[in-house]
Amino acid sequence: MKREKKADEKGMRHIISILMENEAGALSRVAGLFSARGYNIESLTVAPTEDVTLSRMTVVTRGSDEIIEQITKQLNKLVDVVKLVDLTEGPHIEREMLMIKVRTSSSDSREEVKRLADIFRGRIIDVTATSYTIELTGAGDKLDAFINAFEKTPILETVRSGVSGISRGAKNLHI
Amino acid sequence: MKLTGADILTHFLADEGVEFLFGYPGGAVLHIYDAIDRQEHIKHILVRHEQAATHAADGYARSTGKPGVVLVTSGPGATNAVTGIATAYMDSIPMVVITGQVPTNLIGNDAFQEVDAVGITRPCVKHNFLVKDVRDLTSTLKKAFYVATTGRPGPVVVDIPKDVTADSADYVYPKEITMRSYNPVVKGHGGQIKKAVKLMAAAKRPMFYTGGGVILDNAHKELAQLAKKLNAPVTNTSMGLGGFPASDKLFVGMLGMHGTYEANMAISNCDLMIAIGARFDDRVTGNIEKFAPQAKIIHVDIDPASISKNVKVNVPIVGSVSDVIKSLLREIKASDFKPNKTAMKEWWQQINEWRAVDCLSYKTDGDKIKPQFALEMLYNITKGDAYVTSDVGQHQMWAAQYYRFDKPRRWINSGGLGTMGFGLPAAMGVQLAFPDATVACVTGEGSIQMNIQELSSCMQHNLPIKIVCLNNGFLGMVRQWQEFFYDERYSHSYMDSLPDFVKLAEAYGHVGIQVTKPEDVEAAMKEAFKLKNRLVFLDILTDPEENVYPMVPAGAGLDEMILI
Ligand SMILES: Cc1ncc(C[n+]2csc(CCOP(=O)(O)OP(=O)(O)O)c2C)c(N)n1
Ligand SMILES: [Mg+2]
Numbered sequence: 001m002k003r004e005k006k007a008d009e010k011g012m013r014h015i016i017s018i019l020m021e022n023e024a025g026a027l028s029r030v031a032g033l034f035s036a037r038g039y040n041i042e043s044l045t046v047a048p049t050e051d052v053t054l055s056r057m058t059v060v061t062r063g064s065d066e067i068i069e070q071i072t073k074q075l076n077k078l079v080d081v082v083k084l085v086d087l088t089e090g091p092h093i094e095r096e097m098l099m100i101k102v103r104t105s106s107s108d109s110r111e112e113v114k115r116l117a118d119i120f121r122g123r124i125i126d127v128t129a130t131s132y133t134i135e136l137t138g139a140g141d142k143l144d145a146f147i148n149a150f151e152k153t154p155i156l157e158t159v160r161s162g163v164s165g166i167s168r169g170a171k172n173l174h175i
Numbered sequence: 176m177k178l179t180g181a182d183i184l185t186h187f188l189a190d191e192g193v194e195f196l197f198g199y200p201g202g203a204v205l206h207i208y209d210a211i212d213r214q215e216h217i218k219h220i221l222v223r224h225e226q227a228a229t230h231a232a233d234g235y236a237r238s239t240g241k242p243g244v245v246l247v248t249s250g251p252g253a254t255n256a257v258t259g260i261a262t263a264y265m266d267s268i269p270m271v272v273i274t275g276q277v278p279t280n281l282i283g284n285d286a287f288q289e290v291d292a293v294g295i296t297r298p299c300v301k302h303n304f305l306v307k308d309v310r311d312l313t314s315t316l317k318k319a320f321y322v323a324t325t326g327r328p329g330p331v332v333v334d335i336p337k338d339v340t341a342d343s344a345d346y347v348y349p350k351e352i353t354m355r356s357y358n359p360v361v362k363g364h365g366g367q368i369k370k371a372v373k374l375m376a377a378a379k380r381p382m383f384y385t386g387g388g389v390i391l392d393n394a395h396k397e398l399a400q401l402a403k404k405l406n407a408p409v410t411n412t413s414m415g416l417g418g419f420p421a422s423d424k425l426f427v428g429m430l431g432m433h434g435t436y437e438a439n440m441a442i443s444n445c446d447l448m449i450a451i452g453a454r455f456d457d458r459v460t461g462n463i464e465k466f467a468p469q470a471k472i473i474h475v476d477i478d479p480a481s482i483s484k485n486v487k488v489n490v491p492i493v494g495s496v497s498d499v500i501k502s503l504l505r506e507i508k509a510s511d512f513k514p515n516k517t518a519m520k521e522w523w524q525q526i527n528e529w530r531a532v533d534c535l536s537y538k539t540d541g542d543k544i545k546p547q548f549a550l551e552m553l554y555n556i557t558k559g560d561a562y563v564t565s566d567v568g569q570h571q572m573w574a575a576q577y578y579r580f581d582k583p584r585r586w587i588n589s590g591g592l593g594t595m596g597f598g599l600p601a602a603m604g605v606q607l608a609f610p611d612a613t614v615a616c617v618t619g620e621g622s623i624q625m626n627i628q629e630l631s632s633c634m635q636h637n638l639p640i641k642i643v644c645l646n647n648g649f650l651g652m653v654r655q656w657q658e659f660f661y662d663e664r665y666s667h668s669y670m671d672s673l674p675d676f677v678k679l680a681e682a683y684g685h686v687g688i689q690v691t692k693p694e695d696v697e698a699a700m701k702e703a704f705k706l707k708n709r710l711v712f713l714d715i716l717t718d719p720e721e722n723v724y725p726m727v728p729a730g731a732g733l734d735e736m737i738l739i
Contacts, residue, residue, distance in 0.1 A: 021356050024305070025293060036298050066483070073480035079302040079322055082356040175355065 011063040013042070015087040015094060015165045016072065017173055018057040021080040022048050029078050030057060039063065039071050043096075043162035054082065054175070058164045082175055091168040097161040098143040099125070101133045103154040113153055120146045131156060176347070180309040180340040181210035184273070187316050189216035190348040193244050195235060195607055196220065197228040201248025202288060203275025206340040220607065220636055223628040225252050227600035229259020230626070233268050234604030237587045238562060240393065242269040242323050243604065249275040250288030253334075254295065258594060260330045261299035265591025266414060267391060269328035271319050272296075278338040279307055292334045301329030309342035317352045326359025327478040328391060359477065363494035363502050371449075371473045371490045372506045378447035378471075379518035381407040384430065387414030387590070388452015388476060390583045394497035395419065398451065401500050404507055406514050408526055410438040412453050413575050414590040421579035422559075427526065428535075431459040432727045433572040436534035439725070439733035441526055442467050450474045452496045455485040456591070465732025475499045534725050534738055535576055543718040544693050546570060546645045550577040553615060553643055556700045561613040562587065562605045566598035566622030569651035572723045574617040596625030599642065603629060606638040613641070613704065620646040620670055620714075630683035633710050641703050642712045644676060647719045655722045659737075660729075680712035689714045 020026050027046055034041050042060040049056050061071060068086065075081055087094070104110045110132065117124055117134045120142070126133035136146055140163060147158060167173070178186060184207055188196065196219045200208045211219050222228045225247045232243025243263075247256045253274040263270045277286040293305050302322050304315045315333060323331040375381060383405075389398050395418050402409050402425050409419045410430040419426055428435030430442055442448070448470040453459070460466040463485060472488040474481075475496055482491040492499050537547045550573050553561075563578055564587040565571045571588055580586045587605060589597040602616040623644055633640060653668040677687030686709050690699045696715065703711040725736040 025297075028294070029297065032297055066487075070480065070484060077478070077480050079354070079357050 011065075011067060013060065013062050013088070014068050015092070015163060016059045016061065016075065016084060017087050017165060018059065018075060018084040019049070019082045019173055019175065020055050020057060020078075021082065022053050022055040023080055026055060026080045027057070029080060030059070030075065033074055033078065034059075034061075037070075037074065039067065045162040045164050056173070058162070060163050083173060085167065085171075085173050087165045087167060090171060092165050093168060094139050094163055094165040095137055096140055096143055096163045098136045098146065099133060099159050100136070100147065100150075100155060101126075101131055101157040102150055103130060103156055104132045105130050109153050116146070116149050120149070122146065176345065177343050178346045179206065179210070179343050180312050180335065181206040183309070183312050183344065183346045184316070184335070184340070185210045185214045185217065186346055187313055187348065188244065189214065191316075191320055192241075193217050195232075195604075196244050196246050197222060197232045197235075197604070198246035199225050199228055199248065199252060201252050201275065203249035203277060203337045204246060204252075204340070206337065207246065207273075207275070219246075220603070220632070222600065222632050224626065225255035226258050226596065227603070227626050227629045227632065229256050229270070229272065230262065230594075230597050230600035231604040231607075232270055233259060233263045234564060234587055234601030235608050236263070236268050236270055236604070237601070238584050238605040239608045240584065242271055242320060245270065245272040247272070247274055248288070249277055249292070250290050253290055253292040257296060257299065258596075260296055260332065262589050262592045262594045262597060263330040264299045264301070266387060266589065267328050268330065269323040270330040271323050272330060272332045274332060274334045276305070276334045276336040279336045280338070282336065292332060296332045299330075300332050301327075303332035303334065305334045306339050307336070309339050309344040312339065312344065313346060313349060314352065317349045318354060321352050321354070322357060326357075327481075360479075360493050361495045361498055363475070363492045363499035365502075367490055367492045368499070368502045368506050371492060371503060372510055372512060374447055374471055374473060374490060375405060375449070375507070376510070376512050379515055380445045380522045381405055381447040381449065382441050382445035382470075383407055383409040383419075383449050383451065384412075384442065384453055385409065385415045385418050385451045386412040386453025388496045389415055389418035390452075392452065392477070392496040393583070394452070394500055395583045397497050397500035397504065399423070400504055404504065404512070406519055407449075408441050410434070410442065412456070412459055412590070413588065415453060416575060416586045417580035417583040418452075420581040422581055427530070429575055430733070432461065433576065433723050433725065434727075434733070435576075436532045436725055436736060436738065437526055437529040439727065439736055440529045443732065443734035444525070445470050448472045450488070451500070452476060454481045457485075460485065461727045461733045461735075462730055465734070532738070537721075537739065539693075540718065542692065544690065544696060544715060546573050546647070546717040546721055547577055548693065549643070549645060549696055549715050549717060550574055550617070552696050552700055553617070554578045556697070556704055557613050557615065561585070561615045562602075562609065564588065564598045564601040564605060564614070564616045566616075566618040566625075567593045567595045567652075568619045568622060569647070569655065569721070569723050570617050570619045570622075570645040572652075573645070595622040598622060599626050599629050599640070602640045603633060603636070603638050606640055607636065615641045615643050617643045617645065619651060620644060620648065620673055620676070621650045627679070630680065630685060630710070634684045637708075638710060639706070639708050640710050642710070644712065644714050645717045646673070646676070646714050647717045647721070648673065649719055651721075652723070658722070659726075676712055676714040680710070685710040685712060687712045687714065689716070691716045
């Protein structure tokens with residue numbers, strides 16, 4: 001019978017996948033809900049689906065079971081939301097894309113970067129005289145490990161897509 | 176039939192059955208006002224401030240159950256309406272607010288009188304729309320009414336740029352609409368209904384705690400049947416008053432911060448709480464850790480997000496309140512249910528002991544008018560049958576305690592947001608809906624000044640409201656907290672330089688009566704309520720130091736009330 005304290009409860013990580021009307025303003029309704037109610041967002045991605053009238057949004061958040069229950073109920077209550085699923089409730093696949101640009105001013109460093117990219121199954125997607133840009137896809141911890149592996153090579157820029165995810169097997173988020 | 180956007184709007188409102196449009200004109204809505212002028216189905220009620228338009232529409236909605244409809248211009252018109260929109264949102268009142276917007280080609284340009292109305296209102300509406308193409312206007316309006324009035328009701332804003340009201344499109348009234356993303360649940364889950372009835376059968380000290388949901392869903396008759404079946408005590412939230420007859424012997428009064436001793440004690444000691452259409456608001460529960468510590472809880476609500484938000488419940492039932500109660504009654508019949516007679520006898524004995532404390536008794540003092548006395552008098556003179564709107568403060572709590580509402584939709588107050596300035600414009604909406612009814616606005620000298628300009632609208636539209644101003648010369652509720660919790664440091668809670676309310680009422684063309692002695696209250700009220708066709712401002716000078724009791728201090732449990 002206790003009300004959870006939102007701020008100092010970190011709780012479990014959840015990936016909530018939302019199918020919603022592809023309307024102007026739909027994104028701000030979701031973002032506004034999280035900020036107004038003090039829920040945290042670790043990442044948020046959104047893009048249209050194969051049916052352009054629908055968008056699929058993935059929100060990564062943390063919270064106790066009670067808070068996650070409230071988050072899913074509040075999201076469901078938004079008039080633009082058609083359906084949603086907490087992917088972390090079942091088997092699922094989670095992916096994030098990273099692009100990282102590093103300084104490669106010597107042939108040694110170029111070799112080193114190429115070797116790292118191979119180990120992590122990254123792809124070099126842009127090359128200049130002084131830099132390499134590598135693309136890498138995977139779960140968040142793999143991307144973290146890749147970034148941390150650049151001990152000697154200076155990082156010029158990183159950009160991550162945020163997490164998207166999909167259920168394994170027969171379970172679909174579809175109308 | 177091809178019509179301009181402005182004419183589509185007025186045709187649609189007429190076809191939707193809208194009687195009144197509460198509004199205020201301005202540049203962005205001039206085409207609409209022109210269209211209003213060429214039709215006679217909807218009556219436009221001109222107010223003096225857009226906030227009042229929203230409260231009037233809200234009062235209309237609360238008293239009739241039909242959606243209130245508002246029309247305001249862009250920019251300041253829209254921002255002035257926000258307080259009323261938020262007020263309706265907090266209390267789940269169905270309302271459609273049409274805001275004018277600058278022409279589509281100027282949106283985002285910081286154009287004259289441009290505000291992002293959709294953005295500003297987003298956190299305080301059930302939903303909102305910007306109409307960018309006149310061909311979408313009809314379907315958007317239909318969606319707005321559908322969303323506002325179904326499920327858990329609430330205000331919906333439709334922002335319409337000026338050029339959309341000038342452009343033309345075909346108009347056909349859509350009888351129905353479906354939205355794939357919006358399907359409110361109505362029927363309660365059968366398994367949950369069975370579980371709930373099992374708990375009822377096992378209960379020794381059951382109790383009903385019901386809120387605004389019973390009134391919004393017109394479930395008062397069903398609630399009365401269910402309460403009788405269980406022979407269990409009923410308490411209401413402030414929003415729920417009138418959802419169960421106050422004169423019924425099962426009624427134990429309002430609960431919460433200023434609830435009765437018997438209601439709060441019963442909550443603290445019950446072993447089964449049946450919460451219906453209520454949301455465990457902090458003003459109701461007090462310290463949540465100490466709320467109903469012995470109770471199993473059944474919670475019936477149309478909004479799944481209200482369930483297990485503040486308090487974990489044992490049997491959640493999502494569905495329309497009236498529908499769920501009907502199912503509960505059927506299940507009770509089928510399961511051959513009988514309340515536990517001996518246990519119930521003991522429970523009522525205990526409750527009657529709490530009742531005997533007589534927590535609403537108050538000390539009288541020869542020459543000062545006690546506000547409680549004035550409200551008891553109001554109850555007697557109106558035979559308990561008036562529509563009572565209220566503002567916010569001590570007078571609101573006293574009205575809730577001393578005016579015993581037997582019918583739903585008679586007690587009209589801003590419960591969730593607590594908006595001072597609500598009472599008078601809300602009374603306008605009620606009086607328009609029920610021209611022959613007695614409508615009293617219970618207010619304070621602080622609150623009434625927040626929308627006093629509406630005395631002018633009342634004159635224009637012939638609204639014979641009776642304003643019962645409990646004038647204590649203080650922002651009384653603030654003063655009470657300062658007395659209790661700030662060592663009597665009365666920082667800015669004294670109302671200096673009050674106007675002469677009698678003269679003020681007269682200046683607007685109404686009748687004003689001041690009452691200064693207890694023995695004059697009755698005669699003054701009788702005189703006021705006899706003036707059937709006039710607005711009367713009763714300025715009743717009440718005891719400035721009176722406090723609202725019982726009171727549960729912040730952080731305390733409901734059984735830790737301060738009694739008088
Ligand atoms: C718009 C608004 N501003 C401030 C408040 C805070 N507030 C709550 S009660 C109150 C005093 C109300 O005074 P009055 O209308 O004279 O009523 P009384 O308590 O004296 O009966 C105030 C300032 C509020 N509820 N609404
Ligand atoms: Mg006062």
